[in-house]
Structure formats: structure tokens, C-alpha cells
Amino acid sequence: MKKAAETLIKSFTCDTGGLLKALHALQYQHGYIDPALIPLVADTFNITKAEVKGVISFYEDFRGSPPGKHVIKVCQAEACQAVGAREITEKLRSKIGLPTDDLTCDTSATESVTVEPVFCLGLCSVAPAVSVNGELRGRVDAENFSSEIKALEEAG
Amino acid sequence: MLKLFLPLDSAAVAVGADAVAAEILSVTRSTDKDVTLTRTGSRGMHWLEPMLEIEDENGRRAFGPVLPNMVSSLLKGNFSDDHPAALGRVEEIVYFEGQQRETFARCGVADPLSLADYEKHGGLAGLNNAQGLSPESVCEEILTSGLRGRGGAAFPAGIKWNTVREAAANQKYIVCNADEGDSGTFADRMIMEGDPFLLIEGMIIAGLAVGATKGFIYLRSEYPVAKHILAQALQAARADGLLGADAAGAGKPFDIEVFVGAGAYICGEETSLLESLEGKRGQVRAKPPLPALEGLHGKPTLVHNVISLCSVPAILKNGGQWYQNLGVGRSTGTMPFQLAGNIKRGGLYEVPFGITLGELVHDIGGGTRSGRPVRAVQVGGPLGAYLPGNMLDIKMDYEAFQEIGAGVGHGGIVVFDDTVDMAAQAKYAFDFCAKESCGKCTPCRIGAVRGSETMTHVIEHKDTSKNLLLVKDLCDLMEDGSLCAMGGMTPVPVRSAMKYFPEDFLGENSESGGR
16 A cells, blocks of 8 residues: 555656645545655655645645545535524534534534535535535525434434 | 536536436436537526526527426426526526626536637637737736736736736746635636636736746635536647647647645635645745746746636737726726625626625625625625625725725625624634634734634623724734735724624623623
8 A cells, every 4th residue: 555655646746736736646545644654755755744744734625534434514604604504503513413512613523424614615605505525515404404414424 | 409508517506406407318318309408607697596598599598496396397398488487588687687798708608618619609819819919919908908806906917917028037837826715706616617718718818928838727625616627628728739839829838737725715815825836835925026026936927816817818809998998997897796695696797897885785686585684795705894784885996995994805795684793703704814824924823813812702791892902903913914915804804893883892781891
């Protein structure tokens, strides 16, 4: 696996912004960026481990651990706030028993569902908006949506 | 043969366009109806999405919002205007009729992935004209047009073009800022999904004019559909010779690459974007040096928002003077305003500058979706001002907004009804800044956190007047001391909320110092 990762990372070293591309590719393959791969990334790009960690931690997209089976993103920005984003978030939190209090800022997860805040999906005219495993949804109804995700969560 | 058109636009897909498309294909396959279905961009009437169009000898008629279970009745009834979802001729729908679509002329009309269709609908005319002009003359047209950067800063585009053109360097770049992070904005997304060749044409014109050979589209990762469409459009443009070693037959190389961001609002700031494009943390650079002189990899770089670059082909097609005659004062041309949030008729509305905010919110947008009174309207994204419902007679024009300490930004308009708590919105402005600050300068990094804490005290009625003074002082400091607009303009929504909605910041027994 390490060999495959190395080949993958190497394919981006000559590109403009290659590090971001390599991190995207690693996350695409594994669903997250294994911290054990950081030294390899650093060596391949000939930069320090601190720099690699710094880049990973700067961007919201990059995860250091595997997400749940289902990734739910709920838009928390103004246009969605204006039509009930906070209600969706609260219903979701209480219904599936997420451990984090402030879902407007932090990721929270049960075993099978990861809920992440997102700041604008560009669906502001059909707000409130969410994405479910990459599928975009607009004009979301808080009650129906939280029930649907609860069913997903229970199915595991 | 029936010619049908249905948007592939994310906003249409998010409310069920793909299911409608699947139903059309399934129904027509099981009957022997001869039907073609073209997926286009959206006309921008998002409250009517999924909006299905049918072409006849007189043009297009629309139906919407269409549900999958309406498809067979529509087909059976031969798309009669008696159908409950019938909207009549697209051009006669009031929302559409009042617009002047220059940038979005083809969006929702042409097949976004067909270069031939693009040309058939007037595409490439700007590039053809530009090729008959010297680089100096192309820049002169842009200068004459009065086009100002549509990303938010509203800097005169022609000046930037000339700066890059006159810079001596062995390599120059065009960078398209497609990191459209402002809530309430989606014009960039719509045009990239609905008319990607327009952006490509604009970038080629810019490249030839300033002497750049490579372009990047820095696209936010939240726009997967746009990524997919752009990739296919770029491939088609290369196959056609528009891009490549002899771009558009001009004898010079030019190519474009899509670069996907990784979820950081700050990367919409041009220097942060360049850092990110170099594969680093998206931390803001101090200016000067200007990116126009030392940008990507330290080379002269023309950084422009998507809509700025998409305005270029029409300017070269019709002339800079034509563009300058649109709009008001120094706000020339058209602007695709975006109506969002709690609004009845949400969508995109392209008109010359000068229309009032009230016309957009009430006459065009139909007021709130909830039916309650409009209490606040935020213009220009998370760093834009909150204006009260009785102040909407202001003209959409850069100078008019500047005069009241606000900004047009990227043209996003977010409507709130009377249930909004403006103290919570002010706190959110700080929270957002705290979350998205790049951390390079102290006023932004620390100020946002302290602002959020202090606003929490205000909301809990603790020493309200003292804490409000602190917030005001903090706003002054952030505005004066921050390195970029993130920290520098976070005070805009905060101050406007405090100024126009003071009642939301005073507790019932606030002046006694709270609990």
C-alpha cells in the first residue's frame, strides 16, 4: 500500500500546487489522510512534516481519520440561516444523538453518520441546502430530513 | 420530434431535476415518442426549478416546477399550455422579461458542452474581434468599458490588464477566482455549469492581451458539478484548437487547468488563493507587491473573478463604449444579482447597475418566502452590510453602497424576515471570521474570537452597554489593523446590525448591567 501511495504522491510533485492535489488524491482513495503517510508526503515533496501537517490542518476538506459510512453536510451560512438551517441542525443533533453541541462550527459523528458544517453550497436560492453523500439537496424540510438521516443511522 | 431542455444546474438538481430527466427517458423509451432531451444551464428562475422547456417554431415554452409524476401527463397532453405547470413562453415570464442578459445570454439556452452550439448562439465573436486588435487595443477596450472586478473589490479591470501586459517577464498567468464562498452568491457556479465556454473565451482573450500562456481556474471543492462540466468543456476546447500550442490560431500557446480548492473561504482573497494554488496554506500575502506584478510563482498574474472574465467576450464583441453606456456613473455594465435566503422568487437577475434593492427584493423577488415582513437584507456576502427593510430604496451601484459604509460585493442579496435575531447574526459574523481567518494577522485572528465572546455577553445581557462599546472599539481596530478584507470587513455586518437594529442588542433590563 505504501508503494502505491508513493507512486500516487510522486505523480503530483512537478505540478503547480501539487501538494494539494496529492492530498486530495489520497483522501479520494482512502476517505481520509492517514497521518502515517505524512512523512512519506513530506519526503516526496522535499518539505518538512510540519509543512504537510500545516497544510492538512488549514483546509476543512482534509480529514485525519475515516468518516462515518454516511457523510452529511449541512449549510450553516446566512442564506440558509434565513430559512431554517439552525432548525435543521438542532433537529439532526437531537434526533440522532450527536455528541457535539455546536454543529454550526464542528464536525460530529456517530458510528455510521458524520455530520459536517459547510459554508455555502451555492444553493442559496433554494435554501436551506444540505448534501448527503455528495448528493445536493435544496428546500430541505427539517423534520423529514432528520427522520431520513435517523433511518440511515439506524440502518448502520 | 419533441425537443426538450432541462437544467443540469446544481440548484435544479438539488430540487429534483435528475429525477425528472430519468422519468422523461424512461417514459419516452417505453413509448415510441421521438424526443431529445438537452441538459442546459438554468435560466435562473430557481423557484420554478426543475423547469422543463420545449422548443417549437416560435421559441421555447416552459413548465415548472415539474415533478417526475407530471412527465407522462405532459407528454400525453403534448405539452399543452393548459397544463397546471405551464408557464408560457420563457421570454414572456415577467421575471425574465425585465432582464438584460448579456453575461447570461446563453445560460439555459445552449448546450453547455457543445462548442458548436456556443458559436451558434454568438459565442467566440469577442475572441474573433480581439484577434484583429493589438494587445494594447484589447486592453484599451476593457479600460473604456469601465468594467470593474466583480468579485467584490470592484477594481477597474483595464488598469489591472495594462499592469500585467506592461510587466516584463518570461512567464505570466491568468488566474480565475472561482472560489465563490459568499453566502447568497451562485452566479459563478451557474455560469460555469451553464456556459463554460464563455469563461474559457474570456480567459483566452485575457491571455492573448496580457501575454500569458497559462490559465488556472481555482474552483472551490463545494462545486462538483462545475468541476465536471469545466473538465469536459476544456477537453472540447483543446480538441478544437481553441486551447493548446497555437491557441485559437493566434500563433501563441495558451491552456487552462482547473485547480480544486479544499474548503477555505479565505482562499477567495486573491493572495491567499495564489498561496493555495502553489500548494501551501492559504495564508494572505502582504500587498505590495501586487499580484499583477508578482503573483503566482512570483510572476505577473491577472487574477479575476469568474463573472469579470465572463463579461469580457461581450465587451470585445460589442465594444467598450457599448458596455460603458450600460449602468450608472462609474458602475458600468450589467450585474447578475442573486436573490437568496428567505425570498419568494429566488434566483439570478441580470440587469444594468442602477436598479434599486427594493425593486429586486419586492417587485422581482416577491418579498419573503415565509410571507412575513422583510426585516433585514444582507448584500454582498458575509462581509456585507445588513440593511433594514425601510432602507431598500438604495440603488445597486458601487458608489451608493460605499457612501453608507456597505458594498455590492459579488451581487448576493440575502433576505431575512422579522423572525431574525440581529444580535445572533452579528455574533455569527465574528464566528465566521474566527473559523475562516487564515491566522496571519492578529486583529483578525484574535479579534474575531474576542468579538464572538463579547457579543455572547451582549446576548446574555451582561454589562450590555459596556460590552457594546467594546465591540465598537474592536470593530475599529479590526478595520484599521487587518491585513485583508476578511478581518477588515467583518465589522461591516456587525456595525450595520448594531446601527439599524439597536433594539436587538439591548436586553429588557440591559442598562442596569444585566444579571
